[in-house]
Amino acid sequence: MNAWHLTPDVVRAYAEGRLTAVAALSVDQHVGRCAGCRAAVGATVAPARTDRLWAEIRERVEAPGPTRIERAVRALGLDEGTARLLAATPTLRGAWLTGVVLVLLLAVLAATASPRASAAFLALAPVLPVAGVAYAFGPLGDPGREIAAAAPYAALRLLVVRTAVVVSSTLVPGLLLAPFLPPTSWYAVGWLLPALAMTAIALALAERVAVHLSSVALTLGWLAAVSWSAVGPRDPAVLTAAPVQLLSVAAIAACAAVLVRHHRTPAPLWSPR
């Protein structure tokens, strides 16, 4: 390294932007390689400015980093705020997911043991997304509720995104396990539309009925239907037949219309307590 260093005059002129472009170019280069002159140049910056920036840097650095779920959500192209909100969705918690998988696994095992017990899968798989929605949007488990209420998002978009997460966190285990059912029926996929329909109904009713109450009612209704179809000479497959599927599609469309209309108005999103 050379023995040449910046004089105090040059340092001051450089910091104040008074050097000619050519001289400043040289100082740039020298400062990049000389710790002493770096310190001299650095000393011209007001300590208050440096301190203030450090406080902000420390805050950003010490903030908890994004969780794995948040990173995954961000990779899908959603912004940071949405990612954080979604990661707080209760149905993404390990305990919930494990519960869902275990319940479905038992149902599949029962079905393989006895074809009649296939009804157990049909009874359980569709009510899990409904329970997930009740859990996530009801007063029971939603830490994101307060944030959600105050979030600067279009309520509809928020609702759609969160519901998608909640529902897929319950549908995906169901879909993964369904192929292990005995290959005699439409159960494996037939439950999807009824499940979505019940979810949509619970959300559409949320304006009038607390979402956990409507979910319990829907669940009981579905269980009753499955039991009714499974006793006597009837076949529970009737619940996955065309009429039920069509009815489900109609219900989903109607509920979607209600939700869209409701959320265009700025009324608060979540149910009355």
Next chain:
Amino acid sequence: MDLAPPTEVTDAELLGAVAEGSTGALETLYRRHAGWLTVRLSRRCADPGVVDEVLQDTFVAVWRSARRWSGQGEPAAWLWGIAVRRLVDALRRRPPHTASLPEGYLGGVVESAEDRVLLGVEHGELGPALARLSPELRAVVQATVLDGLTTKEAAVLLGIPAGTVKTRAMRARLALRKELA
């Protein structure tokens, strides 16, 4: 002026500690380098708000990627490399900003004998040749060669189209070659 480095811990050691997750090391590194980075960034962007934001982003990036530092070369140069790219990113997010480029960056048509000496010391034979380039060509050389930016990045920094950066860089290269021949 002959200042000893403020402490005996080297920058490389600090970066190692930052990679291990030490915020204390990050603070030391920040306090050692924030000043000159601020001044050097201010030479390329006249808006102090942007400079502050860029400096913050730089050290947050250092925190996240300290382990990616190869351990080779000058840590200060590595820091500057991050800072100048963050500056380009920050400018990219803004409306065209030609006005925010400080005058000194392009100015300095009247060059003194002292300038030429300074250039000679830092750039050897290249110095006087750089001094004789027009300010526009020199700015391009500074951005692409000395700051190590790509054509696109230099275009954002200088607020001119990438094609212009390319032609000016070519003209500058020709002029320098003629000077040095």
